[in-house]
Amino acid sequence: MKIKTSQAKTGQMVVQDVFSMTNQPIVNRNTILNSEHLRVLTRFQIEEIDVLNDSGYVKKETSRKEDTAKSEEKALSVKPEKEESFAGLYLQTVKRYKQLITNWQSGSPVDMLEVRQSVLPVLEAGSNVPREILLLHHYATSSDYIYHHAVSVGILSTFLAKKLNFSSGDCIQIGIAGVLSDCGMSKVQPTLLKKSGSLTTIEFDEVKKHTIHGYNMLKKIPSIKEGVLLGVLQHHERADGSGYPLKVQGNKLHPFSKVLAVADVYVAMTAERPYRSKQSAFKVLEMMMKDQFGKFDHQVISALLSGLSTFSVGSRVKLTNHDIGEIVFIEESHPTRPMIKLDTSGEIIALKNRNDLFIEELLS
Known part of the structure; x- marks a missing residue:
């Protein structure tokens, strides 16, 4: 509006x-x-x-006394209307999740019914709109990164699970595991989560405990499935044994955790963080294919690439140098680096020959 x-x-x-x-x-x-x-x-x-219309408004934290938990709870209880945009639904879910984290920080137990009611609409909507998933990193702010990260991981995990032909029930469970993957951050010192500089070794070791905290928060809930528990515990493990907290590797990793690991890293690398700026989604895809080879399940990486490379000849894109152009040719061997005809000069450039340029976003 x-x-x-x-x-x-x-x-x-x-x-x-x-x-x-x-x-x-x-x-x-x-x-x-x-x-x-x-x-x-x-x-x-x-x-x-x-x-964006008012339903997609992101309220910033303030120190005003009238910004009470009661008013925030009232705002979170507003149900998104059917015609609401995906962006509005996503931002509303982030608000809801922020309230859940606040409750857990205060010592409240995880209420799985409340979690499901809060996140299921956006998980189901997001899994069908890959172009919207490519834009999620635009909505995140560094101050509210932890809340955006959880919801985005849930959406992307659900999407990847569908691409990998998990059952519909497992797709939802994987999405919920994605949303809950960092619930243990509620037990980490808030100052560490908001630190603007790099963490010390001791501080990073403290943050890494969030996987165990999360597992302990969920393990006594009768309705929690084993895959969700192990997804939360293992989402920072790596196939080559280089992850944490237990250095589990290969076939010992639960299938849910393999999906969450890819979604978690992709979302983290594309979002703005307190200590660094966001990166191009397509640049991150390439880095995960090349630099992270052997750390992730190759089938999940392939699903991510095929699912998010949704552009085609004729699509309009913005590059990382802010040039805008149209895709005129895509090589199967370089799906994220097509040939682009620039609007300003009419020049056609092959991104495979331009390591300094990446697609920033799809425009149409």
């Missing part, structure tokens, strides 16, 4: 590029507005912007 820039608030998402007297946007679409973005829009005298 279009609003006056003077009415814009931090936490709202811009759904169209904002231009001024520039060739490049001063604010890119899918940007979550912060105070600096609002200052830029004011300086450039932008009178009107297009933002």
Whole structure:
């Protein structure tokens, strides 16, 4: 919806590029507005912007007394309408999950009925829209990374499970395991989760305990399936034994955990973190295929690649240098690095020969 820039608030998402007297946007679409973005829009005298409707509004944490748990709970209880966009449904689910984490940090037990009610709609919707999955990293903010990460891992895990032909019941269980994979972070010191710099060895060892914390939080729940438990415990294990917490490897890893491991790393590498900026989804796909060879199940990696390489000849894309163009040819041997015809010059470039460039996102 279009609003006056003077009415814009931090936490709202811009759904169209904002231009001024520039060739490049001063604010890119899918940007979550912060105070600096609002200052830029004011300086450039932008009178009107297009933002996601109110159901997709991301409220930032404030210190105001009226921002109480009661008002947040009321906001979280609003059911998304059927016509709501996937982005709105996703952001609403992140709000709900944030409340769940807050409850667990306070010592409340995990209520599986509440978890399922909170996340099942977005898991089912997201597994059918691979292009939307490619955009999830645009919605995450570094301050709320942990909540976005959990919901995104759940969505991607469900999608991958479907691609791998798991039963419909297992697909949902894998998605729930993805959402709960970092529930143990609620038992880690909050200061470590929000630290802007690199963690020390001691601090990282403390964070790594979240897999065991999560397992312990869930193991006494009668309705929890073994695959979910092992998925939570093993999602940082690696096929070559280089992971944690128990250095389990190969066939000893549960099939659920193999899916979660790939989803977790992909989401982590594409999202903005407190200590580094986000990376191109297609660059991450290539890195996982090459640099992480032997650490992940190759069938899951293949499912990720085939499922997210949804572009085709004629698709319009934005590159990491902000150039926009159209895909004119795709080589089967280089599915993430097609030939692009640039809008500005009409030049055709082969991305396989340009290691400095990657597809940033699909436009149409």
